[in-house]
Amino acid sequence: MTASPPTTPVNADLAPRLAQHRALREAPASEHAWLLAHGTRHVYEAGDVVTRKGEQAHQMIILFDGHVVIRADRGAGAHKVFEWKGGDVGGAMPYSRGASPPRDACAEERTEVLAIDKEHFPELVRECPVATAALVHIMIDRARQFTSGDLRDEKLVSLGKLAAGLAHELNNPASAVMRSSKILIESLSSAEEASRILASAGLTPEQFAAIDKARAMCDAARGNAPSTPLERADREDELTDWLADHRATQEYAIPLADTGITPGALDLLAQTVSGDALEAALGWISSCVLVKSLASEIEHAAERIHDLVGAVKGFSYMDHAPAAEPLDIRRGVADTLTMLSSKARAKGVQIAVEIPDDVPRVHAVGAELNQVWMNLLDNAIDAVDKGGHVTVRASRERERVVVGIIDDGPGVPKEIQGRIFDPFFTTKGVGEGTGLGLDIVRRLLQRHDGEISLDSEPGRTEFQVRLEAER
Template identity: 35%
Template sequence: MDILDELRHHENLSVVPEPQLQWLIDSSELVELEDGEYLYRNGTPIDHLWLILKGRLRMFVAQAEGRQTRELGYNEKGYIGGVLPYSRLKTAVANAVAVESTTVLRLHRNKFKEMIQTQDELVQPLVHLMLDRIRDFTKLDQQNEKMISLGKLSAGLAHELNNPAAAVVRSASALKRHLGFEASKFKQVMTIHVSEEQVDKVSELLAQKLQEGPQGTLSLMEKSAREDDLTDWLDDREVENSCEVAESFAEYNITTDDLDQVEEHVSDKYLSPVLNWLNNVLTTEKMVNEIAEASGRIGNLVKSIKEYSHMDGGGDKKKIVLRDGVESTLRILQHKTKSKHIEVAVEMPDHLPLISVSPGEINQVWTNLIDNALDALPEGGKIRIEAEQDRNFIVTRIIDDGAGIPENVINRIFDPFFTTKEVGKGTGLGLEIAQNIVKRHRGQISVKSQPGRTEFSVCLPLDE
């Protein structure tokens, strides 16, 4: 193999003078790898710049305690990797294994000082390559982080939407059955003969109970006792569907005293159809209210999604109420707070001034900080979100009562790819992305932590 000729035609090195390419060859070593042999493993020191002259390497990382892998792709002939001039890379963050017979030209980092001092035209394309690779790699991992966040939010929203959607379907089906035409019931209602005064008495009771609505204050034993009393009253008067009617009446706080008043104004002949008609109206009202409530919950969730993502606002800055973004984020993450029984308190005064931000980006900051707090908290933990104006800034604090961040890692939590979560459960970019967003808004994010209290502070300027 003519290595010099290979380097002359390399897309990144073709502009380098031949003597400097020859210096690279003379200062390096050739490494021959057989199929299945590793160039390096995740976590091992990276001390070489390397270039594939022949063959290819498979790149992957292990996840879930080594039982699964995440494929990063293949590096083919001509690929330059490892540590590059001025790079701070110390250890490998992935595995590189040959998938066929592979030849690698490898330069140790102890040659970098000489290369920088004497081979400047060789250094330049390597530095440019490093910068391009950092830019591409960071962009890819930021996109992965966003997709992971989106997946978490989607799963939570699917769960949150499923409950009210199922309630709508269930109540609509029950209402359809309830309103189904039955000739016998229709005949009973149509043959009722009552005076206007009698109608008014029943209507007054109905209007009163509908206004008061279903009573949720009764205990199960109290409700059961009331149903028993009502059932006995109805059975004594041979009212049809006594159990169903009693259950509905008990829910709307209709007592036997109320029924005694109805009985005073309605003859025994029409008592059963009148009371069943009354039950029919109450049951219909209840089902319609259930559908309205469930539909309202769906509508609020959709509204929260729109507010959270600002789908109609693009990425431009606009004046917003900061609390609105925090609350829409909390609604999006509600499934997580519910599942861990986390208590969340929002103490953000209404009198805080509007602030000019990119709403979608700032909501991503709240998502990353609150989601991290939820992950760190045990079941039954507490989160407090507070805000205040400090001169020309609004300072928002997200405080949790978890175990805290260890002293030996707290200074690294904003570093890219650093995470304290288990393998496969975090990319280590969430806080770095949050910090970059806050910096783009000319703000500052900081953290203080001790056991029982971790506080992230986000300081954002009010003026443009």
């Protein structure tokens, strides 16, 4: 329990201070007198604990001066969650549920308060209606401030996860674009030189036609290109041997092996073109093949970047007003999984999505609903072992859409299942979890007249989200 701070008798000098108190100055003098008669003056020195983590406050605290702060670590180091200064009222209040603070509430400096025990609250409500009304408004504002702060902090945590995942996803295609574009610049110079050599080789129209046919065969053979590294190595060896037999540059085998063209197809070219002319022809063909291959790699990487940007826009609804609208569950889940794909791959997690086409839309704010999917799917990936499985299922039950997120992790112990949606409750290590994710999920779903439930046992955990179907 919290050690009792030094106390002094309630003196008359508190009456004028209470009359000037920001939160309670509108109350009449008779109510001030009642508060003074039933309260005790406390003085907390800097560092004293006013209310300990997990313990319900048993007193209402009217602060005259000083500073009381709750600090918590929400994944990025300890920072201020809530504070009270002179002119504020904290602790327990009439009509409050008596929740306990998520961390110790400590005095930051010498703090003087008037403390009133909870046992006096019923009489306070009867004898001090003006003060009671003021306290109710304070309680509502405090809840609103806690809620907005929690949502803001959880969004920042999610933004950090989103940025980290996106940076990892963008790195691969961006690196491919840079690498291929550099090689492409060099290859264009080689292709120009090969074209000049070919143009000066004095070839007949029939030979040019044979060369062009061979180049076209390379393009057509891409569908039959080796599909595994071993097959590609074998094809490259075959082409290297063919080039050596025809006294041609053996490095041409590297780009040609990617096309699927065979030594037999090159034999057709060698029947018409030979000697230096064959060398020039093969140089030009391999240059054309390499340029097209690099351009194709750049195109595919750019498409991946475009898809990622589209997924971010879809996930965040950055070009939508924050208003409810008909939403496709499949799109929201797909965009969210795109954001989490690097994390899932790094852990070898296999994710299956089983959402039938006939599942109706739901009416919700897109960014908020995607926040729900992000938190639940992120937790599921964290919960499973390496190589684990996560499944997303959806179906219609009467007027509701039911979305289940299932993992094959160790499960949530029975003894803590009833607390899993409590704010600041987490089973993760210090700095690994905020303890706000599931609380935020619950609050966001309540905004949409939805609900969430948990069914867990070792080897199978399912969070079920129920939302009203769009009519």
